[in-house]
């Protein structure tokens with residue numbers, strides 16, 4: 001099933017934030033699926049879910065993030081958090097890729113959207129446990145760390161969802177397979193000492209967040225450098241061996257105990273036509289991206305592991321393109337077999 005909740009959209013431009021996230025990326029994917037021959041003759045309710053009304057509370061966030069950070073999120077400190085997470089003020093104190101005059105909503109509403117979004121990530125996990133496969137057209141905030149949000153990510157939705165499902169005794173263990181162009185640094189750091197969550201990240205070897213200063217003036221290492229259980233850094237120019245490396249990494253992951261649930265952070269920002277300059281270190285074709293996603297899907301499905309996918313990164317006008325053929329592939333194989 002595909003899960004899309006219009007209420008959990010985060011249209012950054014409506015907050016005056018000028019990051020090139022196409023505001024209609026999820027809707028465009030849905031529109032393409034509505035026209036897809038794979039889904040012809042099916043009522044939309046047979047392949048698409050919307051919000052089931054589940055919401056998250058502060059305690060859900062507190063299972064993952066530091067008490068001081070959670071306090072900032074739920075107080076007047078929120079606006080400052082958002083300015084930092086989206087890097088909207090430069091070193092000289094001036095707005096950076098941010099024009100408050102364009103904003104039609106207060107910045108604080110971004111956190112509400114983020115909570116709705118995180119609740120849908122939880123719902124996607126829940127649905128995957130019931131049905132085997134669910135793709136949330138949102139989510140994937142993998143850069144949020146224990147003490148701070150980072151890289152457009154306020155709350156680490158996949159870890160929040162996993163910890164809630166664990167607290168409800170619906171799962172004991174989970175894997176997070178992250179194939180976004182950027183390293184799943186927040187997820188790796190948050191779960192580094194948690195043996196119940198195994199992380200695999202395939203990402204650009206250089207570039208953000210791995211181009212940040214590794215140590216601060218006190219010699220403390222930035223948490224973005226915390227290793228995932230399995231890290232697969234891909235250098236620029238190594239696109240030709242990307243799929244080989246991915247398959248080797250999945251072989252290594254399969255050596256871990258079988259999990260109860262798998263989240264896949266399916267960012268398409270490695271796409272050669274991605275619109276974010278910082279993703280240019282990895283330029284996969286549409287065909288390579290489809291093969292990437294099919295490889296993961298097929299391995300999980302063959303092992304009968306419940307899989308919940310999240311949209312994560314994907315920027316610019318063409319960001320919708322890689323999602324569609326994979327969803328056609330996955331839906332064709334799951335809809336009549338749930």
Ligand SMILES: [Zn+2]
Nearest residue numbers: 180181182313
């Ligand atoms: Zn990314």
